[in-house]
Amino acid sequence: MNKLKITNYNDARRMGMINLQAKHEQQPMLFKDIFPYSEIPKVVFGSEQIPMFIPEDIWITDTTFRDGQQAMDTYTEEQIITIFDYLHKLDNNSGIIRQTEFFLYTEKDRNAARKCLERGYKFPEVTSWIRANKEDFKLVKDMGLKETGMLMSCSDYHIFKKLNKTREQAMDLYLSLVEEALANGIVPRCHLEDITRADFFGFVVPFAQKLMELSKKSGIKIKIRACDTLGLGLPYSGTQLPRSVQHIIHGLRVYAGVPSEYLEWHGHNDFYNVVPNATTAWLHGCSAINTSLFGIGERTGNCPLEAMVIEYGQIKGTVKDMNLKLITEIGQYFEGEFKYSIPPRTPFVGSEFNVTRAGIHADGILKDEEIYNIFDTEKILGRPIVVSVNEHSGHAGIAAWVNTYFRLVEEDKIGKKDERINIIKEWVNKQYETGRNTVMKNEELESIVKDVIPELSIKKQNTKAC
Known part of the structure; x- marks a missing residue:
């Protein structure tokens, strides 16, 4: 393969790759020198230092009913509503836990989402998650939701190997789904799956630029959720793409023109970096961090909601009117209702953390x-x-x-x-x-x-x- 890998901004400027259309590769860019598969992934360092840029407004979103539910026995309708009520009471109208997302594939999940909507809470807002197809989008329209997440795989591992598409075909599919959301006045939240193995300048930046063009044309916010699907992201200063959280957030803001309030980070804990990565995203210009209660999620889990509440308090110096004692109560509910065992030394919630x-x-x-x-x-x-x-x-x-x-x-x-x-x-x-x-x-x-x-x-x- 004749590949030119660009993993830092200086190279991108020099090679004129910024603000260009996506290179529609005929062969996948798999970064095998960084991800050899038969060995532990590699950390690549460079000389660039990314400046901090903390948005004035930062917040937390929740995926307990989506990613979290995938790692548990299926929640009943009553359990979903109880947890939703707990999230609302924990937030206590502070607006720190701003949104939560629901599956819409079963009648039970749809009924639970309807009943949560009927609660009339401002926070957390009820949103949904769908795959990248128009059939799923009908579920969102039928529910009358104002926003939905949509799966948009962005690494060549997914585009070529899972979707069996070219980059151009994948991008066209994603853009058509976004356009349909906009036509119906629904805010699309684009979940860029596996971004820490993606060709950032060859696909992610050009795609994000197109999304921002559509946003400007329609007057509707288009959100981008940067998904560290395998927990490969790195928080350290000096690390290079595709794994650098600093570069990803900075690049989406500066080179793709994505405002901080449109950006969200979704991480996993495969390499124990889920909280540092999330905090790094906040510190470099990402307004929203996606979490789940107690970090429950696929494989090693997501970013723990309670951890980011404490991180928020440390960064902002306040948690506003949040009722943090509810964290303890919610933990007791999970252990009693689901027989879920919280490791005793888990910070803030384990039975022996203090x-x-x-x-x-x-x-x-x-x-x-x-x-x-x-x-x-x-x-x-x-x-x-x-x-x-x-x-x-x-x-x-x-x-x-x-x-x-x-x-x-x-x-x-x-x-x-x-x-x-x-x-x-x-x-x-x-x-x-x-x-x-x-x-x-x-x-x-x-x-x-x-x-x-x-x-x-x-x-x-x-x-x-x-």
């Missing part, structure tokens, strides 16, 4: 929990810091457990030198001297505290009664 067992950490928490807690997890997430007790906990660990478990503050806190703590410590020692090798359960410790510090047990009972 649990400490190390004695030296417990001693720090005893002095001031800010020393070893990421933020006020009780105030923000409704999850007080927890100290687990084992044979290595020491007096400080046991005192810290007592103070955190019984919610003791200020002058009520019990110090590690308190004789009652020593009595509990001796009891704990005996448990391990007889061969125990598991962490002490809260119920066990509460039982001994009932005998040694009875007033705390009474306080606990009174609290539960309230």
